[in-house]
Amino acid sequence: MTELRVPAGALLASVLPAQVRAEEWFGADPAGAVLFPEEEARIAKAVDKRRREFTTVRHCARAAMARLGVPPAPLLPGERGAPAWPDGVVGSMTHCAGYRAAAVARRDEVRTIGIDAEPALPLPDGVLRMTSSDEERARLAAYSAQFPEVCWDRLLFSAKEAVYKAWFPVTGRWLGFEDADVEFDPEARTFRARLLVADRPFDFLDGQWAAAGGIAVCAIAVLPAD
Known part of the structure; x- marks a missing residue:
């Protein structure tokens, strides 16, 4: 399996349906990104790295909102850090080294969105065992034997992060790594997370x-009919 070839700036859009608007930023943070005063207050004591992540990912989110015809608005962290979106909008944000992105849609067209980006590198020692089951690790070994160029451990971590980001806005409840069993289709570049909690x-x-340009992304968009 070769690295996916996508147009520059279209990595996230390649894994989302047409109802979703996605914006992403590679490399150094844009000089023109600004915050609303309410957002400034939330980040006033943050270190420079966190401030730049916070600012640029909101720059992406407001650009995506503009493509929906939604005016710019403060996007404040809510419970467990989930961003509070304007009325009628659902969305998700993500960032990692050298990459920031956001995806948004109208609530009547998409029920929830979860996106996650990670560097396309193996996880640090010990993280996979803490975030996966024996069955998942066995499947990863099989994927790796056939497609060794993919960092399957990191991709599993990213998929579970995307699952949580899609789950929480709907339920308002925590979902642990152990609460979702993820299986990939390496050829189709899809995944399915089976949820293991009651009252779901x-x-x-x-x-x-x-995956492209050293970045791996996972995305979930639940349509109303799903």
């Missing part, structure tokens, strides 16, 4: 993944 609005969450 979904039995499964389906997503897509891609």
Whole structure:
């Protein structure tokens, strides 16, 4: 399996349906990104790295909102850090070294979104065992034997982060790494997360993944009919 070839700036869009607007930023943070006063107050004591992440990912989110016809607005962290979106909008944000992105949609067209980006590098020692089951690790070994160029451990971590980001806005409840069993289709570049908790609005969450330019992304968008 070769690295996915996508147009510059279209990595995230390649794994989301047409109802979703995605914006992403590679490399150094844009000089023109600004915050609303309410956002400035939330980040006033943050270190420079955190401030730049916070600012640029909101720059991406407001650009994506503009493509929906939604005016710019403060995007404040809410419970467990989840961003509070304007009325009628659902969305998700992500950032990692050298990459920032956001995805948004109208609530009547998309029920929830979860996106996550990670460097396309192996996880640090010990992290995979803490975030996966024996069955998942066995599947990763099989994927790696056939497609060794993909960092499957990191991709699993990213998929589970995307699952949580899609889950929390709907339920308002925590979901641990152990509460979702993720299986990939390496050829189709999709994944399915089977949810293992009671009182759940979904039995499964389906997503897509891609990797290019040293970045791996996973995305879930639940449509109203899903």
